Amino acid sequence: MDFLDVLFLGCAALAVVLAVLTVSVRNAVTAAFTLVAMFFPVAAIFLALSATFLAVIQVLVYAGAIMVLFTFVIMMINPRREEAVEPKEPDFRLAAAVFAALFFLATTHAVTTYALSDDYETAAPAPAGEAGASGGAKAAAPAPAPAAKVDGKWGGPKEIGEALFNRDQGFTFQFEAVSVLILVAAVGAVVLAKRRL
Amino acid sequence: MIMACAGALLLRLPGTGEGSLWWAWTLLWAFALFNVLMVTAGLLVYAERKVCARIQNRIGPNRVGPAGILQWIADAVKLFLKEDIVPDHVNRFFYIVGPFMAFFPGMVVFGVMPFGTANTADPGAAFALASLDVGLVFVVALTSIAVYGVAYGGWASNNKFSLLGGLRSSAQLISYEIPMGLALISLIMSAGSLSLPEIVTQQQGTFLGFLPNWYCFHQPVAFLIFWVCAFAEGNRLPFDLPEAEPELVGGYHTEYSSMKFGMFFLGEYAALASMAAFVVTLFLGGWALPYGVEAMLTPGWQTAAATVGCFLVKWALLLFVYLWVRWTLPRFRYDQLMRLGWKGLLPLALANIFVTGVLAVR
Amino acid sequence: MVSAMLLHQVFTLENTLLLAALLFSIGAYGVLTRRNLLTVLMSLEIMLNAVNLVLVAFNSFQWSARPAFEIQARTGGQVFVMMIIAVAAAEAAVGLAILVTLFRKKQSVDTRDFQRLQG
DSSP states (O other), X not given: OOHHHHHHHHHHHHHHHHHHHHHHOSXXXXXXXXXXXXXXXXXXXXXXXXXXXXXXXXXXXXXXXXXXXXXXXXXXXXXXXXXXXXXXXXXXXXXXXXXXXXXXXXXXXXXXXXXXXXXXXXXXXXXXXXXXXXXXXXXXXSSOOOOOOOSSOTTSHHHHHHHHSOTTTSOHHHHHHHHHHHHHHHHHHHHHHOSOO | OHHHHHHHHHHTGGGGGGOTTHHHHHHHHHXXXXXXXXXXXHHHHHHHHHHHHHHTTOOOXXXXXXXXXXXXXXXXXXXXXXXXXXXXXXXXXXXXHXXXXXXXXXXXXXXXXXXXBSOTTOGGGBOOSOOOTTHXXXXXXXXXXXXXXXXXXXXXXXXXXXXXXXXXXXXXXHHHHHHHHHHXXXXXXXXXXXXXXXXXXXXXXXXXXXXXXXXXXXXXXXXXXXXXXXXXXXXXXXSOGGGOXXXXXXXXXXXXXXXXXXHHHHHHHHHHHHHHHHHHHHHSOTTOOGGGGGGGXXXXXXXXXXXXXXXXXXXXXXXXXXXXXXXXXXXXXXXXXHHIIIIIIHHHHHHHHHHHHHHHOO | OHHHHHHSOXXXXXXXXXXXXXXXXXXXXXXXXXXXXXXXXXXXXXXXXXXXXXXXXXXXXXXXXXXXXXXXXXXXXXXXXXXXXXXXXXXXXXXHHHHHHHHHHHSOOBGGGOOXXXX
């Protein structure tokens, strides 16, 4: 266990706890607060994965723009009535919980069974018995993944920009498509929310 | 404090390889910066009172210490000794967390600010807690988080005036963030970098033969927009509607007292100081000495002293202009404020990006 | 047990994926069970964030160590995340605008009040 491992464990625990709080607290303002707080450990994990630019963008867009919008709307409409309402029928909640748990278990199975750390083209399902016997994600990976390079240069703005705007194989079209989408969304939001145009 | 240290540790992650004691150094640096900033904020309060007094033809604080220079300590002690009232009707958790959220971003921004260098040719030699290659976006991200302190503080007070005050000022902050970001985009287009030390290094030398090579001369419109927005973001006059006492019953901090009010107050001054440092770094050359003075200095402590001094002088002058403006201009009305932001600055910033794109792209 | 854990490397691709799966499940549970439209939208953001985490994790663990590939392949995952974040911003803007319109109609953000399309 080195520094990054400790960081990952702490951030993961924090993120999970805050996410659980977000979906479980009654008050929408508290939920917004815990969600904002959840974005920070996730951004820290991005940072540890040496995606520096994305970590900052995560804080800037999610915490700084999207959640500000949420907070603003919540405070503006101030839905106090919600706190008195009792939650949905217990059997439905149980079904949802079962669904979520099943999804998680399926993903866990997939992650632990297939040797992701190897070259994915040649990855074959590991013998199921072995993965079960040795128990858990750790043992199923034959060789530990090469640790992410933490020199701060990998996910920097330069690399992302090069990939994004490369003349031949870049994502220029997709970029433009997304920008048109955002423009449409902005205009649409104004049209929807404004009382009189 | 603890949060600031944790933030500093995270910022320095890219430097993990520098040796086993890097975290101790980081904590020491963070602690020193924190204290410097607190003292700066305190001195700023004192300077504000003095400048205000001068402009209004008064003397200002002159009892505590020589020329009243210790007045800010007395103010702080007074705030701390006052009774800390938590009204019954507030939401306790957010009422207490609010001031901290307002206080935190202004502090952490300083972690990426390059305030000097030992070698003017090498951006890597800049004195900064963390030389992030995304430093500029980092600062913008933290500034955009400062809204929460205001919004939650106002909401938690559970008082319609505070709620309206909080909403009003968060609307103001959101509105002025947009032209601010767009002004920064045109700056980024001419700088070609998001790293603050890199941007400062580019601003050495001369522009057009006689001007210092600062980005405020390359991008005058962006500089103007950014600076106006910096006033609005810092809740300074002429944009200080969040705390317009006479006509709007204060604002988000109406229900706050004692140390929690002090946190809002100090946080505002810390944000002001860091915003001014940001303007200096981006548009006024940061530590870059004008007219090639750096060539006369030997790299090492001479350069270090000169550049740090240069940064401090620019910073102090800019802060003085802030105070000067505050005590000279009247306050905007709220609809005028919104109209200026959305119908004045936003189109101007967009046009500026367009012009920059045509003229300056390399 | 604890000492064995201490020896292992915890920060691996598998564990990051597991974290993302956990966050996604939590978000899905929130979307399914909450009645407040605002909280439903927030749970949706959690799910989007989990997906982002998956993409960054794959990109960082699998591709950053392969300088032989061209830059698009190596940072493609991060570019996808940027796109997702942009789309999430658009989604939040439109979603909140719809929510405000609905609130104007019914003075409520409870999902049960919006069942008129249900037969």
